[in-house]
Amino acid sequence: MDNSSVSWAPKPALVAVGWLAAAVALAGTLLYEDRLGDVLFGIATVVLVLLSLHGMLVRPRLVADEHGVRVRTLSGAHELPWAGTHVALRQTRRLTRDSTTLEVSAGEQLFVFGWVELGADPRDVHDELARLQG
Template identity: 45%
Template sequence: MKPVDNSARSWAPRAGLVGAGWVLAVAATAGAVLSVRFGDRPGTLLLTVAALALLAAALHGTLLRPRLTADGTGLLVRTLSGTRRFGWHEVRLTLSTVRRFGREVTVLEVEPLDLQSPDLVVLGWTELGADPRDVHEELLALRPA
């Protein structure tokens, strides 16, 4: 019998954040329907675009759960193009801090070392549901020496 690996960890967008996205998508859709009824064309356009954007974000947060899973053998990353499995020796994990909208944002970069698969995955706080620095530390602790 194979021993159970209890060291597996996973990260996903916070359920409350995804739930808020769904609630706001429904509210924006209701607002768009009401604005059609009252003949407010600019309002209809604005609320329809907002509803579609919120719907896409909420759907993304719901379907791609968990975004990142790690255990002693490697990483599992879920993206829109599918689920990718990487052994620890196949990826480079780096933290990048960039300045966006006047504040510093830290992201975790999962970079495949295989040149045939140059898909860089960038995960921030919203995708991980946790600070990328903390996730990076946990991943380094899980990674075999």
């Protein structure tokens, strides 16, 4: 990807809040004197650490330029040229809440992004990708 690329990643403040919440959950695990509470705090600690670590390691999550997109996952970066890539928005409604996700697909690969992974509204990212795709 060259210098005219744009990228999206989880907001650093959100990742920091995840680490803070993990520290609080760890403190709860160490300080709570009930066995069930220890288990619940321990599970929360592990989940929060894994989510925060993921938010740090896969930065930037999505990069795009006039040649295509690059998606970072824990298994590495996936280069997708525009020629074989489809970008779409998916609207869902569950429990009276509307949710919008961005879907990027190429061949057998499908990547789904929400606002947390992108650090931005998926609709705005879709508009920028459509502009770059031409």
